[in-house]
Amino acid sequence: MRLRTFLLTFFVVPLVSSCGGGGGSSTGTTEPESQVMQISFIDSLPGNNASGVGVDSKGFSLVHTSVTGAEFSYQLDCDGLDTFTVQRSLEDITVASLDQLVDHKFVCPDGLTAETAYTFGVAETRADGGQLEGSVEFTAGTDSSSINVLLEKQSSREDVDAFFANYVSGALLNEIDLPSSLQLLILTSIIDLAESEWAxxxxxxxxxxxxxxxxxxxxxxxxxxFSRELTGLVAYPDVEAVSTFEKRTEVILLTHATGSTPSDLNESDAWYVLANLFAAQGYLVVAPDNYGRGGTAAFPETYLQANRTGLNAVALLSSVVEDPRYGFVFDNREPVNLNIIGYSQGGHSAIASWLEIVRGHGSRFQTRKLSSGGAPLNLYKTVRGVMQHIDGSCGGDGYCDLVDSETSVPFATDRILPALISYSDTGLTSDDVISEGALNPDFVSGFLGDDLAYDNVRILMQLGSFTNVVNRGEVFSDALVNIDLYHSEYDRLVPVSNTLEFASLLNGTVAMTLHEDVCNSPGFQILFESIDKVGVVHTICGLTVLDQVFSQLR
Known part of the structure; x- marks a missing residue:
């Protein structure tokens, strides 16, 4: 009701005209009100009628399609409300006039009032005079975030020093999973790389x-x-009794790659190994599990869902930084300096976490360094490239040429699509898109064609992309961050075009370096030409990138 009153006051202006004559009498006529159309939200956080939203929740979002030149006004009854809209260009949508995807961000810096009903909404005015409105209702609960330690493991620095070598000789070869005839070749290459690029x-x-x-x-x-079931890893140096220890000026946020669960505390997990290596250098390290892993493994993973992974990562980071148990490790003066590191899926989550901080936590945190490698930063074109490969209709845009269906399709069927169908309004079921473990042929042809039924899933994949941001100067505004981007041109799993497009978009907005010399050495070319198994170069490049990052922090 409050939103309705707000919109009527803001938009509806009676137009009164007077005409004279016949002794000066006059009559007033009112033009009919222009019709206000309803906005259909394709995604929102929280969802409509959600009950039990955390009282310390600060960020909320509404997502819908729009047109170039539209203007917006916002409503949410909280103190100090701040709003911002991320505008993305849309492509391959059946309604050609809808050329933008808008993601409205609402920030309540002081959180919510317990057991209170809220309405947050948006009013849109288009250049042709069209008016639209929409809102979502939710209720705050009484819960707020805190840290509960479930398991603790201590490792000597000598043991930590051996973690990486043990990982390479064991888990890495298992991850690559090559036929025995190729294992000797890859082992020789790995030994060479270990000496030259993983020192x-x-x-x-x-x-x-x-x-x-x-x-x-x-x-x-x-x-x-709100849920208390999310999990993550916190690693730190055991220095409470070390009088000479100097607190580090940065906290490290690690965003894990596909298949990793840092909180398992497993030495066969590269991200657990990396967290320990950084902690042994004196850093406080925070590594969230994606929702759908660790304590929430019973549910689909929020795979490449930027709004959700970024929000959860920063929630864990905030809880750790505010917990006095960790205050002896880092300099907690505001803003706390951050170093965000991610590769592959984690590189995507690293960008999402950085943007979540920029929009809603800028007074508490300042990202000083962000390292993202091998990431599907144009999620839509990456998935479309897989479907074009299946369909035999590669477009020559760099997203289809190196696709291998046997490896790439499971990322869509097992991870990307289940998350979209479970958590957003796609209008589809699993049976509509997946058939006997493969992509349903009707879905592939409809997705690549102009079938209206697949518009929402196309739109949601573009919501998970960063290369299509229109208002880049506003979205990527961070004067103090330094961004390092990495990607191998020999990557068959995630095409290098993802990072090249994003680097071009970032150019001139922030301090950014595209490290084209990393993962493109003759050794990587030999691997590419010798082994056509998808994922080998991608995985090995990840370790090369992490070695570069580790050398800077050490």
């Missing part, structure tokens, strides 16, 4: 013993309702 990880020279914790924390579920 820092292989010889970390840790300074301190490390404490690693599996922690539970509270944040939004994909529907926006």
């Amino acid at each position: 820092n990880l292989a010889n970390p020279a840790g300074l301190y013993d490390v404490v690693s914790q599996r922690v539970q924390y509270g944040s939004m579920q994909p529907d926006g309702v």
Whole structure:
């Protein structure tokens, strides 16, 4: 009701005209009100009628299609409300006039009032005079986030120093999973790379013993309702009794790659290994599990869902930084300086986390360094490239040429599409898109064609992309960040075009370096030409990138 009153006051202006004559009498006539159309939201956080939203929740979003030149006004009854809209260009949508995807961000810096009903909404005015409105209602609960330590593991610095070598000789070869006839070839290449490009990880020279914790924390579920079941890893140097220890000026946020669950505290997990290596150098390290992994493994993973992964990652980061148990490790003066590191899926989450901080947590945190490698930053074109390969209709845009269906299709059927169908309004079921473990042929042809039934899934994949941002100067506004981007041109799993497009978009907006010399050496070319299995170059490049990052922080 409050939104309705607001919109009527804001938009509806009676037009009164007077005419004279016949002794000066006059009559007033009112033009009919222009019709206000309803906005159909394709995604929102929280979802409509969500009950039990955390009282310390600060960020909310409404997503819908729009047109170039539209103007917006916003409503949410909270103190200090701040709003911002991310505008993305839309392509391949059946309604050609809808050329933008808008993601409205609402920030309540002081959180919510417990057990209070809220309405947040948007009013849109288009250049042709068209008016639209829409809103979502939710209710705040009484819960707020905190850290609960579920398991703790201590490792000596000597043990931590051996983690990477043990990982390479064991888990890495299992991950690559090559036929025995190729194992000797890849092993020889790995030994060469270990000597030339992984020297820092292989010889970390840790300074301190490390404490690693599996922690539970509270944040939004994909529907926006508060949950305490999310998990993550916190690792830090065991230095409470070390009088000479100097607090580090940065906290490290690690965003994990596909298949990783850092909170498992497993030495066969590269991101657990990396967290320990950084902690042994004196850093506080925070590594959230994606929703759908760890404590929430019973549910589909929020795979490449930027709004959700970024929000959850920053929720864990905030809870750790505010917890006095970790205050002896880092300089907690505001703003707390951050170094965000991610590769592959984690590189996508790293960008999402950075933008979440820029929009809603700029007074508490300042990202100083962001390292993103091998990431599907144009999610839509990456998935479309897989379907074009299946359909035999590659468009020559760099997203289809190196696709291998056997490896790439499971990323769509097992991870990307289940998340979209579970947590957003696609209008589709699993049976509509997946048939006997493969992509349904009707879905592939409809997705690549002009079938209206697949518009929502196309739109949601573009919501998960960063290369299509229109108002880049506003969205990527961060004067103090330095961004390092990495990607191998020999990557068959995630095409290098993802990072090249994003680097072009960032150019001139922030301090950014595209490291084209990394992962493109003759050794990587030999791997590419010798082994056509998708994922080998992608995985090995990840370790090369992480070695570069580790060398800078050490």
